[in-house]
Amino acid sequence: MTVQLDARPPAAPATGPRRRSTGRLSRLDTRYSPYLYIAPFFLLFAVFGAYPLVYTFWVSLHDWDLLGTDHPFVGAENYTRLLADADFWHALVNTMGIFVISTVPQLLAALWLANLLNRGLRGRTGWRMAVLVPNVTSTAAVAIVFGVLFGREFGMINWMLDLVGVDAIEWKSNRLASWVAISTMVDWRWTGYNALILLAAMQAIPRDLYEAAAIDGAGRARQFWSVTVPMLKPTILFCTIIATIGGLQLFTEPRMFNSGTNPIRGGPLRESQTLTMYMFENAFAPHYNFGYGSAVAWLLFALIAVVAAVNVLVLRRLGGSRPGARKGVTR
Amino acid sequence: MSRLWRASPLTYLALVVAGGLSVFPIWWMFVVASRTNDAMGQLPPPITPGGNLGANISRLFDNTDAYFLTGLINSTVVATTVTVSVVFFSSLAGFAFAKLRFRGRNALLLVIIATMMVPTQLGVIPLYMLMSKLQWNDRLPAVIVPVLVTGFGVFMMRQYAGQAISDELIEAARMDGCGTARIWWHVVVPALRPAAAVLGLLTFMTTWNDFLWPYAVLNDPANPTVQLSLRALSDGYYQDMSQVFTGTAIATLPLLLVFVLFGRQIIGGIMEGAVKA
Numbered sequence: 204m205t206v207q208l209d210a211r212p213p214a215a216p217a218t219g220p221r222r223r224s225t226g227r228l229s230r231l232d233t234r235y236s237p238y239l240y241i242a243p244f245f246l247l248f249a250v251f252g253a254y255p256l257v258y259t260f261w262v263s264l265h266d267w268d269l270l271g272t273d274h275p276f277v278g279a280e281n282y283t284r285l286l287a288d289a290d291f292w293h294a295l296v297n298t299m300g301i302f303v304i305s306t307v308p309q310l311l312a313a314l315w316l317a318n319l320l321n322r323g324l325r326g327r328t329g330w331r332m333a334v335l336v337p338n339v340t341s342t343a344a345v346a347i348v349f350g351v352l353f354g355r356e357f358g359m360i361n362w363m364l365d366l367v368g369v370d371a372i373e374w375k376s377n378r379l380a381s382w383v384a385i386s387t388m389v390d391w392r393w394t395g396y397n398a399l400i401l402l403a404a405m406q407a408i409p410r411d412l413y414e415a416a417a418i419d420g421a422g423r424a425r426q427f428w429s430v431t432v433p434m435l436k437p438t439i440l441f442c443t444i445i446a447t448i449g450g451l452q453l454f455t456e457p458r459m460f461n462s463g464t465n466p467i468r469g470g471p472l473r474e475s476q477t478l479t480m481y482m483f484e485n486a487f488a489p490h491y492n493f494g495y496g497s498a499v500a501w502l503l504f505a506l507i508a509v510v511a512a513v514n515v516l517v518l519r520r521l522g523g524s525r526p527g528a529r530k531g532v533t534r
Numbered sequence: 535m536s537r538l539w540r541a542s543p544l545t546y547l548a549l550v551v552a553g554g555l556s557v558f559p560i561w562w563m564f565v566v567a568s569r570t571n572d573a574m575g576q577l578p579p580p581i582t583p584g585g586n587l588g589a590n591i592s593r594l595f596d597n598t599d600a601y602f603l604t605g606l607i608n609s610t611v612v613a614t615t616v617t618v619s620v621v622f623f624s625s626l627a628g629f630a631f632a633k634l635r636f637r638g639r640n641a642l643l644l645v646i647i648a649t650m651m652v653p654t655q656l657g658v659i660p661l662y663m664l665m666s667k668l669q670w671n672d673r674l675p676a677v678i679v680p681v682l683v684t685g686f687g688v689f690m691m692r693q694y695a696g697q698a699i700s701d702e703l704i705e706a707a708r709m710d711g712c713g714t715a716r717i718w719w720h721v722v723v724p725a726l727r728p729a730a731a732v733l734g735l736l737t738f739m740t741t742w743n744d745f746l747w748p749y750a751v752l753n754d755p756a757n758p759t760v761q762l763s764l765r766a767l768s769d770g771y772y773q774d775m776s777q778v779f780t781g782t783a784i785a786t787l788p789l790l791l792v793f794v795l796f797g798r799q800i801i802g803g804i805m806e807g808a809v810k811a
Contacts, residue, residue: 229713233634236714240630241642243623244683251680252649255657255664262660319548322541332797333553339793339800340560343745343761344782347768348563351574351775359562362577395556396804403805452653455745462769479655479746486659487750497659504656 263498269491281498291499293473294481295506297382301457301477302450302510305386310442312390313397314435318427320398321405331402334395346388346459353384353460381460381475388456393449397442404438405431440518444511451507454479465489478503560786566779574775590780599770601756602781605763608674609785612759613741615678620737621730623683628691629722633704634714643692649685658750665751672754677747687733690807694729695722732803735796739789760785 263281267274285291316334324330337345352359353374361371374384408431416426432439457475458466467484469476476484482503486496562581566573569584594602630636631643661680662671670676699722707717748759755766764785767778793800 229711232713232715234636237630237634237636237639240626240634240714240718241688244627244646244685244688245642247680247683248649248685251661251664252652252657255660256652258660258663259656262663316552319541319545319552322545324541324545324549328798328801330549330553331801332793333549334556335797335801335804336560336790336793337556339739339789341743341761341764341782341786341789343743343764344563344786345559347764347778347782348559350768351566351779352559352562357575357577359579362579391556391559395552399801399804448651448653452655454655458745458749459765459768466769482655482658483750487662488753493659493663500656500659504653507653 259497259500262493263495263501265494267492267494267497269493274494277494281495282502285495285498285502290473290476291481294469294476294478297378297469297473297475298451298453298477300379301382301385301389301453301475302447304382305389306443306446306450308386309390309394309446310397310439312394313401313442314432314439316394316398317401317405318431320402331399334398336395337392338396340392342392342455343459345392346456349384349388349391349456350460350462353387375461375470376472376474378472378474381470385453385457385460385475388460389450389453393446397446400442401435401438404435408434436518436521440515443514443518447511447514448507451503451510452479453477454483478506560790563779563786564783566776567783569776571774571776586776587780590776591784593774593777594767594780594784597767597777599755600763600766600781601758602760602763602767602784604756605758605760606784608758609742609760612674612678613738616681616741617734617738619682620684620687621734624687624691624733625695625723625726625730626718627683627688628693628695629699629718629726631688631692632695633699633701633722643689646685646688650689654746658747661747662750670751672752672757674757676751677744677759680747681741684737687737690733691726691729693807695726698725698729728799729803731796732799735792735800736803739792742789 264276264278265274266277266280320327320330320334353361355361355371355373355375358374360374364370364372372380374380412430412434413426416430421429454477457469457477458480460475461468461470467476467480467488469480478499482496482499484490485492485499562579565581565583567590568587569580570586570589573580573584594600631639631646665671665676668675670679703721704717707721712720743761744759745761745765748762749765752758752762758766764778764781767781770778
């Protein structure tokens with residue numbers, strides 16, 4: 204099913220004679236009622252969506268503090284202070300690090316899983332549900348559970364590593380290890396979801412492409428890399444963008460992974476503080492500096508936009524997409 | 535449909551591993567929730583349920599830091615209200631975008647799609663200030679009202695209405711003298727039922743699960759959502775892990791129930807959306 208955005212030919216001229224139509228009232232209805240139906244969304248969006256967006260920028264140009272009675276205009280000062288703050292860069296590196304080591308394996312695993320699910324299976328729905336179930340659990344709950352699994356003393360992960368002769372890893376106080384632990388949670392949650400989206404796209408690939416490839420002597424692996432993957436490119440791009448928007452906003456997992464004093468700092472030395480956590484630390488408890496927090500929010504937004512654009516460019520370059528390859532999946 | 539390769543035993547083995555990794559943390563959560571705290575120190579860790587669930591639950595509901603019962607009630611109220619509202623308003627707006635012709639339709643639809651791209655974080659601070667002005671801080675309207683209708687919901691309903699409702703049917707109803715509102719009620723609502731079910735399920739789960747915005751705006755520990763109760767449990771200074779895990783298990787249970795009952799529809803919704811979006 205493709206989506207049609209254009210106007211269809213008018214069904215009936217509004218001025219023509221109609222059977223049993225109430226004339227003027229019906230004309231008013233046809234003309235104005237659509238606006239009534241879409242009004243709730245736009246009203247709500249205006250108040251709770253558009254206004255906060257614009258206002259965030261306004262606030263970010265002020266020295267705006269919860270308890271301050273006046274909010275002097277300071278121009279770009281929040282931004283310059285931010286760019287000079289080592290903790291900001293530290294959080295940025297954490298966010299990008301966690302994003303990269305979670306997104307890449309996640310999408311590769313999802314591709315592999317989708318390929319498995321795309322075979323003639325017994326109990327198809329059961330397998331699909333099994334891989335999707337992580338996605339429907341409570342994020343905060345799962346982060347607590349994983350925090351225990353990654354415990355230093357009694358954590359199951361270290362116990363298993365010990366079985367194969369690896370020394371206990373400090374999952375919470377080693378920076379890179381905490382990134383891996385948090386990435387594991389993210390991957391656990393999203394791999395199955397992405398696999399189902401890729402599976403749907405795989406099933407939309409025309410059969411004759413595979414038949415042609417088989418006639419040309421391509422084996423199973425060759426067919427996967429030469430037919431399936433190129434045809435899936437728009438969907439892979441879609442999954443990457445979604446993972447980017449989600450990954451760079453990461454908050455709940457790292458916040459709940461850290462407990463004890465000041466968990467919003469992401470560990471005693473900010474080992475796993477993400478940008479959103481950094482924003483919260485400055486905008487709400489303990490600092491309540493709205494102006495500074497708003498500047499962080501805008502930089503985060505800019506970062507997401509830039510990384511998403513880079514994704515698009517990189518994936519477009521890989522194997523140069525032909526116009527014919529963009530079919531059916533994600534407009 | 536592309537040709538299906540036959541699944542080999544190896545495929546099944548790989549799927550068992552993947553499925554096992556997916557299910558294990560959830561299973562283990564319930565195991566710990568049903569045991570005493572000694573289970574946390576045991577290696578190898580126990581992987582079968584014990585008989586201590588009742589005691590853990592009563593400790594959890596007696597815990598004066600977590601307000602767990604209030605959290606459960608609040609989450610139920612919030613998720614139910616938001617779900618009903620999102621489904622209702624989205625089906626109205628989705629119908630208008632899919633089947634009615636009005637000036638500015640495509641531009642307005644693009645606005646809706648654009649709103650889906652904007653991260654929540656960007657508006658959190660002014661939204662918090664707005665809630666202070668409205669005196670909604672620490673109160674449920676703060677987490678209900680902003681999401682009474684969502685761009686995702688409108689867009690999903692529009693996609694479905696576009697293919698599920700024929701123009702002839704609407705035209706015929708018009709000829710019979712039905713106004714737009716009656717068409718919506720008699721023609722659109724019955725046709726949208728399957729999509730409304732999926733949207734309702736997804737909305738309920740998302741809302742139940744939401745953490746970031748409630749965390750920002752509901753600062754009163756005595757009036758949390760269930761996810762914030764979990765935060766209070768896990769940030770506490772006591773090492774009563776079986777109690778904490780009982781909390782996580784109860785907070786996850788409604789989601790798992792919905793998934794077990796309607797998993798097929800949810801999977802269908804995700805996969806359909808992938809091909810059509």
